[in-house]
Amino acid sequence: MVYLGVKFRAVLLDQNFPRDIGIDELKSWCTEFYNHGFTPEYEGGSAGNLSYRIKEGENQFIITGAGITSKAKILDNSLAQVKSCDVEKEIAYYYGRRKPSSETLAHCAIYSSRKDVNAVFHGHSEKILACADRLKLVQTNEEVPEGTGELAKAVLEALGKENFVIMKNHGFISMGRTMKEAGDQAIKIQKQCI
Numbered sequence: 750m751v752y753l754g755v756k757f758r759a760v761l762l763d764q765n766f767p768r769d770i771g772i773d774e775l776k777s778w779c780t781e782f783y784n785h786g787f788t789p790e791y792e793g794g795s796a797g798n799l800s801y802r803i804k805e806g807e808n809q810f811i812i813t814g815a816g817i818t819s820k821a822k823i824l825d826n827s828l829a830q831v832k833s834c835d836v837e838k839e840i841a842y843y844y845g846r847r848k849p850s851s852e853t854l855a856h857c858a859i860y861s862s863r864k865d866v867n868a869v870f871h872g873h874s875e876k877i878l879a880c881a882d883r884l885k886l887v888q889t890n891e892e893v894p895e896g897t898g899e900l901a902k903a904v905l906e907a908l909g910k911e912n913f914v915i916m917k918n919h920g921f922i923s924m925g926r927t928m929k930e931a932g933d934q935a936i937k938i939q940k941q942c943i
């Protein structure tokens with residue numbers, strides 16, 4: 750998958766934001782995803798993006814930034830805090846030194862419609878794509894361009910009440926009430942696909 754840059758409009762509110770207590774855990778899940786091969790690297794970036802909801806009942810979240818060349822070891826200034834989005838108009842308002850991930854709109858759509866979800870981890874895995882049918886994993890109907898509001902809507906539509914969804918010919922999104930639930934679930938499904 751070629752990274753084409755952030756397609757939505759990212760509106761910077763402030764370069765700084767308070768350091769949230771969940772950031773260390775998010776960083777360690779980035780390393781974990783890297784170790785499991787979920788964040789393949791290519792020139793100028795790496796696949797996958799991970800986020801968590803800062804506070805239950807609110808939609809703000811912390812997410813990996815766009816164009817990070819490796820998820821092996823994430824630094825604080827590679828993260829962004831998203832305040833809000835307009836999925837229809839494809840706009841995200843954020844804090845940070847780096848734009849939020851190219852897939853921010855999908856994260857926004859999930860947090861606003863699924864109040865039970867507090868962590869959204871997107872990864873790539875040929876193995877999981879190949880066994881999606883066998884495991885009866887829910888999938889988006891068709892291939893939709895990455896980073897668009899259209900993809901965000903397709904993901905929500907396919908997702909329903911599930912916590913794991915395949916983006917057709919692309920990757921997966923694993924969700925949970927906690928980062929641990931989202932992360933462990935992806936690793937468990939990968940194991941079932943070997």
Ligand SMILES: [Zn+2]
Binds near residue numbers: 796872
């Ligand atoms: Zn992707």
